[in-house]
Amino acid sequence: MALQSGRLTVYVAFNCAILALFSFTSTAWARGSPNVMSLLQPYDFLYYSGVRAYFSGEWGKAAELLEKSIATRESLFRVRRQCHDDCMAAGTEALKKLGKLGANINYIRYSITGNMIICLNNAPEWSECLRFCIGRSVTHVGQLPVSADIEYEFGTRNPYNFLQVTYYKVKKLQRAASAAHTYFVANPSHLEMRNNIEKYRRMDASHRYWLVLYDAALQLEANSEWKQAAEKWKACVNETLQQTEECRVQCEVASQRLPEDRGVDSVDGVFEKAAALSLSLLSCRQSCVTQVATRPGRISAQEDFLPTQLEHLHIAQFKAGDISGALQTLRSLLLFYPSDKDSLDNLQLYHETLGGDTESQSAQPEIVRYISHSLQEKKLLYFGMENLDFTFTDPVSTDAKLTHLLSYPFLFVLSAGGPVPQVGVTITMDDEMLNGTNRVVLDGVMTEKECDRILQLASVAGSLGDGYRGRRSPHTPHETFEGLTVLRAVKLAQEGLVNQSDAKLLHELGDRVRTVLHSYFRSPSGLFITFTHLVCRTAVTDDQKGRLDLSHPVHVDNCLLEPETKQCWKEPPAFTHRDLSAILYLNDDFDGGELFFTNRDAKTVTARVKPSCGRLVGFSSGPVNPHGVTAVTRGRRCALALWFTKENVVKTDEETEGGATSSRNARSQVTKEKKRERGRVTGGKDEL
Missing domain, CATH: 2.60.120.620 (q2cbj1_9rhob like domain)
Structure with missing residues (x-):
């Protein structure tokens, strides 16, 4: 059944290639792969076994199984990424052999996932390549999707909570300290761990390198070490892009649950169900922005994480005298904030200083691709929201300037300077x-x-x-x-x-x-x-002397x-x-x-x-x-x-x-909760 809408109808050749399809059934798995001695077991089974041993007081066995569950999960992610790259490379080679498409080829509708075109007639080859490649390193059970509970356990680093106790019991105090801090970073309100935070601060066994770079760059800025700060910010931007892409690949390769059947009254055909699965994949890819920008222990992401880095990088490069680099970063930043007055003024300043040289300096190619992919995905997701009853929450706040390219009427943006209707005001x-x-x-x-x-x-x-x-x-x-x-x-x-x-x-x-x-x-x-x-x-009265509050x-x-x-x-x-x-x-x-x-x-x-x-x-x-x-x-x-x-x-x-x-009409008041951390500023109902 075709989608009944003329607003977003795109056609591609029926026999087109999916970046990584066709003849790679023999090519992809002939290449190198992760060197594992045995098939990876399901990490959720290892985790549950470790927890069972923990509550049985078998400390050595519990530590071994918990360690193995963490290592297996990391290995599984690496295998998925390697297989994705191998199959993609094999498909690209096959695409080159295909040549130009003839004029008499049937056309079908398609969905875009970044720069990847999913063609239904070639999807089996892509699927077979991934299945075969991953199957060489992971058991069949290990390839199945894990439960939401397991995802939550690992997302909150709870395995390290168990590990720090087991290490302590077996007298491995250094490992216990490292595991305790790793858990505490993601759970700062845990009182039992709080007392040792200073001692364990630099011993995080599961640190996020791009956040380390971010904090280091801020410190260099504070010390006015601009050249070193620029280097750190550039590394932070690159690492953030890399981690975002890593997350997006996991969305593509990880096992996905099929969309639920709406029952006997459903009129969904194969294309509608394929669209729902594709939209779920796109939604997962979009969520990577939030995942990468969320610090351990937080439940909300840092707003405009990547644009903020570019702002800092631009300033550091300018202060360090790297005008060419600063100009390129500024053009990259303008892709996010195209009407930002300060950025446009800076661009004009560069133009007056450097003349025609400014025109030859374009934005970073990685940033251009990042924005292009994100916008393509968002357009399809918003189309799905309007026409296919798909639910999607945009991880990018409405303040982020990417939204100017989407032009959807329900986005809330204030624009000061309108008329005042009341007489006398x-x-x-x-x-x-x-x-x-x-x-x-x-x-x-x-x-x-x-x-x-x-x-x-x-x-x-x-x-x-x-x-x-x-x-x-x-x-x-x-x-x-x-x-x-x-x-x-x-x-x-x-x-x-x-x-x-x-x-x-x-x-x-x-x-x-x-x-x-x-x-x-x-x-x-x-x-x-x-x-x-x-x-x-x-x-x-009589209580105001010397007030500083x-x-x-x-x-x-x-x-x-x-x-x-x-x-x-x-x-x-x-x-x-x-x-x-x-x-x-x-x-x-x-x-x-x-x-x-x-x-x-x-x-x-x-x-x-x-x-x-x-x-x-x-x-x-x-x-x-x-x-x-x-x-x-x-x-x-x-x-x-x-x-x-x-x-x-x-x-x-x-x-x-x-x-x-x-x-x-108004939203019900949010129930007040106890402050979760020191250093956060909160107010009461009046807040003014």
Whole structure:
């Protein structure tokens, strides 16, 4: 059955070759292969056997089996890669012999996996080559896919947890230390291992070399050793590309589960099922970006991992005087960020300095291929999402500039500078004045009378510690904190405890702010209120002398900021669903309490905003906008904090019971969890 869509119909010759097909049934396995003395056993069986021996107290046997399971898994990956390369090479040789295709050849539809064309009539040869090649080194059972539980065990390095105990029991203390640290790196919250971290820091038995290069390059940068830093960054880029390709090859060669049959009512034919399998393969290949960019112990990847390396490499090469290399790296970086102002300005500077020489310097071929393959895969995956009910989560954030080439309408990108629809509202500060991205300060959003009404509502109905489980001083002992939600205000109004018109105004202010920011930031999708919180901070009398703390520490609204590494991790307890943040100020009769923005180091202040009645600050909730609040040293500072999401999801109890309209659907609040690590900056519900 053919796909019923004219939007992505591509034809290829029916008798074309699949890069690695045709005559390699004799060629590929005639070449060299991994030198193994016996067939590899299933590593999941070895692991389970080792765990069984562990719980039986057979320490020597357990250590042997656990070691063997780890080594077998690594060998299996190497065999798969070698067989992939051998079959690919044999198929390429066969392709050269094929020559040009004739004009009278039948055509069929095809799917692209990177630069590989899968032709159904030649798939058996490709499959046979891999099956024969891998079968020379791995048992039939060892080739079967392992369970998700086993993948999780090895992904979290749990075999090393068992190994460190068995090594200790058999008095192999050096190996025990190495295994313990290897496990700890991936499980930093494990208290039993934490105490020995300094002792074992450099003994990771399963380190990721590209991350070692990354950290070393950062250190060289900090010491202004630019030439050495450039060398490290270049090695880091190459190693990252190599590891990404290694991961992608494993997706192609590893055993895959066939797509599930939808039952007797299914109309899927052979092409639909083949497309589903192909899309699963592409999805696996795309996930490699996340896997390579995820540090051990994290559950989220470092954003824009490869582009970040290229940014650092460009700076280091320029500082080291390697202008030619810096220009090539800059052109590579522009493939990710084609409209980045700083990069375009730098390119113009090179053009003015070097003249025509800049035109001859192109981007790195490896980066060009990387982006080309990724875009081809994404286009097919998005096509599958729209037409084949395929589920795919893009591992690259919507901030990454690769998405500009895809042009799909559901991607959420803010673009500051739109019109302000409310009469009397003026733009006081924009991105340029605030030294950042997607930031704005607007005045005149509320009148003095409206500010007074909401201030009175806060005085009457505000609850100490609201949003912080009743803790009246959640951020600093020098200030008390009060809060009020829209839902609680409406309930109090229904009970006659507060003025109903004031509660209604509090509710309407959320829609007013949403309308203004939706227009100014030219949001391509709707904006939906996810939480609204009226908050007041009051300086504790006679307790302000010598204060050095903040009213609210520096943080990011939708990820966990780690100032030491300048990374921001999109994982709980952060409110990862937030896309846009806003603060609507109510007064200015206090000292301190200024909002300030910083770089990712949480120290370098880039802009400050002084509160006043009716002043609105809006900014994107992501890692480009770390922010905090200076100490309130006198008086009471009140503001309305709001957060928005681009997704129209299930209403919260607050929005439903508060009488919100359909335009205010919002995501349920994420349950707060205990901080997982030191060094991460988190905030409470107000976060402003």
